[in-house]
Amino acid sequence: MSEPLALPGPTAADRRLRELVARTAVGDHDAYRTLYRALAGQVLGMVRRVLRDPAQSEEVAQEVMLEVWRSAARYRPDRGGVLAWVMTMAHHRAVDRVRRSQAESSREEKAAAHLQERAFDEVAEQIENRLERERVRRCLGRLTELQRQSLVLAYYRGLTYPEVADLLEAPLSTVKTRMRDGLVRLRDCLGAGS
Secondary structure, three states, X not given: OOOOOOOOOOOHXXXXXXXXXXXXXXXXXXXXXXXXXXXXXXXXXXXXXXXXXXHHHHHHHHHHHHHHHHHHHHOOHHHOOHXXXXXXXXXHHHHHHHHHHHHHHHHHHHHHHHHHHHHHHHHHHHHHHHHHHHHHHHHHHXXXXXXXXXXXXXXXXXXXXXXXXXXXXXXHHHHHHHHHHHHHHHHHHHHOXX
């Protein structure tokens, strides 16, 4: 049987980075400064490949390096090298930024479309209402004075038939007849599209 391949141990550079992370974990600012100088350029390069926006890339790279400072105590050497750990954080953070930007952009597009659609609908509705009111006024103008008065009192002022009859000093049956005839003429006028 063949023997399993032995994985190479950490290089001198890996050991140095692990030492810097361990010292950073206990709050050693000098160790962190050295670690920052060793990794920041590579982090920025990784992030820039994902984001492609220099300003956002710098911001995300700074967030990653701050996360290295905050989470140095959670680094596990048995899970891999420092560079792999930091680059994994950088990649995740960059991908999160892309997703957040896409979601934000999508929300803004939906909101803009909704506002535009609503504004168009409101304007169209206002125009339609104005045209309809003008048509009704025009058709009301074609009715007799008694028909017009009866309909205006009943439909625009909300009076009942008996109240209209009292106000116009006319018999209730006459008011009902005026209103029925007026509504028929109004319907014919509005239906004709005048």
